[in-house]
Amino acid sequence: MNGKIENHVCLVCKQSFPQHHLVPLGAIRSVIMEEIIKDYPDCSKQDFICKADLTKYRMQYVQTLLQSEQGEVSNLEYEVLNSMQQHELITKNTEGQVEQNWSLGERLADKIATFGGSWAFLICFTLFLTIWILVNTVVMVKQPADPYPFILLNLILSCLAAVQAPIIMMSQNRQEAKDRLRSQNDYQINLKAELEIRHLHEKIDHLLMHQWDKLAKIQEIQLDLLSEMSKKK
Incomplete structure (x- = not known):
């Protein structure tokens, strides 16, 4: 209205940025929102986060998915071995x-x-x-x-x-x-x-x-990053 650029404070880094450098939490995907809530449980959808910190949380979520992907195979083997150990052997003389x-x-x-x-x-x-x-x-x-x-x-x-x-x-x-x-x-x-x-x-x-679901979520985050890069160009 008065020609001034409205600034807001980033929830993560606590620095002030113009509004076009920030993203409201309500516009972020729910899976990324859950990662932010882990560190800031008192945040709301009206708060803002800068694009640099948003990218950091996106990469953190992708890394968490990849780590859980590597661990699920070993957990699967452990569950199978554990289920076999819980039962008595059927083989008899x-x-x-x-x-x-x-x-x-x-x-x-x-x-x-x-x-x-x-x-x-x-x-x-x-x-x-x-x-x-x-x-x-x-x-x-x-x-x-x-x-x-x-x-x-x-x-x-x-x-x-x-x-x-x-x-x-x-x-x-x-x-x-x-x-x-x-x-x-x-x-x-x-x-x-x-x-x-x-x-x-x-x-x-x-x-x-679960693998297909995780890959789909990773692709969604990649699409978000690509769209933001295209807007910058």
Whole structure:
């Protein structure tokens, strides 16, 4: 009105500047306003800040974003490791757990079935048959204990097969129980691994969303600086 240039005091440096060298706090972006409020909690939107101090706060905000960007990766790794440490390990020794729940007869059946399906049993049984046949055909020619066609030997073999069948079935049932317990343990381990991987993917997606948001804010500040530079030109 009277032709004089109105001066105002900068909130930060406390120096007096013409109004066109100052920016009211109400016209500043909210994220930059929050940085200023940290240092000056009693400020209001009617206060002014010089462009040099405003640039300083803008750079301070960008630096804070970049520092938090570097720290989020390590924090993510820490959270994953911490979440895994808080839970009990699912991996178990299934063999030892099964051994504690079986009786002496079932363990004995398992050992007999193991021996019956080995080369040692096959060799011993072949030697037994060979000796039996030689004794009853060569050694005891006149009065053999089991003359040809070896009816007693056939009876022994039939009894052996009749006894061996249920023993093998008991061993198979025992092995099925082991396999079932092992498969349950494998399922729990796979499920935990899948949940951990899914949880990690969610955290990475969340981190990427924050990164895009921070980059957008940095670009907004850059645009503000570019617009101010163009006005000066």
